[in-house]
Amino acid sequence: MSAILPNLLGFTITQGSFHLRLRKVLGQGAYGVVYLAEDISSSSRKEPSHYAVKCLLKHPAGSEYARQQAREIAYHLALSHHPNVVTLHCVIEEEFYTFLVMDYCPGGDLFNTIIERAHFVDNDAAVKNMFLQLLDAVQTAHDLNIYHRDLKPENILCSADDEHLYLSDFGLATKSKLSNGFGCGSSFYMSPECIGVFSTKKPYSTASPTSGHWASSSPT
Template identity: 50%
Template sequence: HIEQGRLILLSILGSGAYGVVYLAYDCLLSTRSTPAYFAVKCLIREGVTPREKKFQDRELALHQTSSDHPNIVTVHRILEEDGMFFVVLDYCPDGDMFSLLTDRRYHGDETLIKSVFLQILDAVEYLHSKGIYHRDLKPENILCADDGRHVLLADFGLATNERRSSDVGCGSSFYISPECINPYFSSLVADGKYPTAQNDIWSLGVILINLVCSRNPWRVACPTDDTFRLYSKRNGLLGDILPISSELNDLLKRIFSLNPSHRISLKELRDSVVKMRQFGMSEKDLAKANPI
C-alpha cells in the first residue's frame, strides 16, 4: 500500500534500468461496479548515483511537461515515500504496441495503420514543439487502449531537451539512426553531435514499417548489417524486399536519408501520411511480385 493506503500495488507490469512498473488499484476512485486502475512506476532514490538521480529527474520533468497530450501517457501525480518515487500513470490494459504487432493486430488494416501512425506523429510533434526529443521511439514504448485503436507514447527515460547530442548509441538498436551509432557514419555529424529531432524521425520510419509489414527493415543501421549496407548503396531496396506500395517506398527514402540534414521534416511526414492512398502492396501487386 502507498499514499496512505489509497493505492494497492497488485502485480508487476514491467521493469527497466531505473525502476519497476506496477498495476495499482485506487481505493478512493473505485466503486463496486467500476474499479479504477493505474500504472505506478517505482524509482529507487536511495543508493543511486548522482548521475542516475539526474537522469531520473530529467525523465520526470520532461514527461510531466508533456503529459497533457491525448497521445502521451498522463503523469497524474508523483509521490515520495520511503526513499522512493512513485509515479502514478495511466494504465493501458491492451499493453504495448509490440505485443499487438506480434498478434498482427494492424496487419492489412490500412485505415487503422494510418490512424495509429498519425497519433504517434501527433505526440512526437507535440514533444518537439516543446523542445523535447524522445530518443527511444519503438513499439515497446507505445501503449495501447481500445483494442489498439488509441495509442499513447510512454517511457521518457532517454528523452532530452538537447537539440544536438553526443550520447551516441542512445536508444534501441533496431530504431536508432546511423549518425547516432558510433563510430559508423561519423562523417555525417561534423561536431561529433547528432540532431535529436532527425533521430526521432528515423525511428518513426522503422515504426511505420513495423505497422505495415510486421517486421523490421534491418537489425541496426550500420554497415555490419547486410540489409542496411545494401540500402545505403541503393535506397530503393526496401521496395524490392518488403510488401509495400511504391508510394510508401518513396516516403521511406525521404525518412531514411543517410544525411540527417536532408531527412524529411515532421510536418512533411504528416502531410505525406495523410495523403497516402496505399501503404502495403495491393493483392494484385503481391500476386505479380517475384519472391526474393
C-alpha cells in the same frame, strides 16, 4: 524483477485522493518496475479504478541519477496534457522509492499489438491512424524542445480497442539539440547517426527530422 529493486507487490502508496495497492507487475527495465495498481479507496465500487505505477529507486539529491529522474518527470509532466501521451497524474515520494502514477493502458504495448494480436495485418487504415497519432505526439514534444530518444513499440502503449496509442517512458529524453551520446536508446530503432558505428562520431542532432522520422517509422 529489476536487479536494483525489490518485489513490492502488495505495497500500498498514498497521496491526496490516491490510495493505491500494487497488484501485478506490468513490465520492468534496468532502472524501474511498472505495476498495475488498484485504487483501494474505490473498493466499494463495482469496478475499482486501476493505474500504472512506475517505481524508481530514489537516489541521493544532486547525483546524476537523481537529475536524470527529475528530467524524466519534468518532461513527462510537460507533455501529459497531450491525448497521445500517457497521463502522469502525480509523483509520490517515499523514503527509498519514487512512484509515478499514470493512466493504465489495458491494450498493453504496441509491440504486443503488432506481434501477438496482429492488429495491423492487411489493415492500412489502422497503420495510418496509429502513425498519425505517434507523429502528433512526437511533433508536440519537439515543439517543446523535448526529444524522446527511445521511440520503440515497447514504449508506446495502446487502448483496449487498439484505436489509440500513448507515448510513454521519457527516461532518456533530452532538451539538448546536439548529442554525442552514441548508442543511447534501443539499437534496433536508432537512425544510423545515433548509433555512430559507421560514422565519424561527430555530435548529431536530436531535433533533426532524420532521426525523428527514422525512429517514428520504425515502430510501425
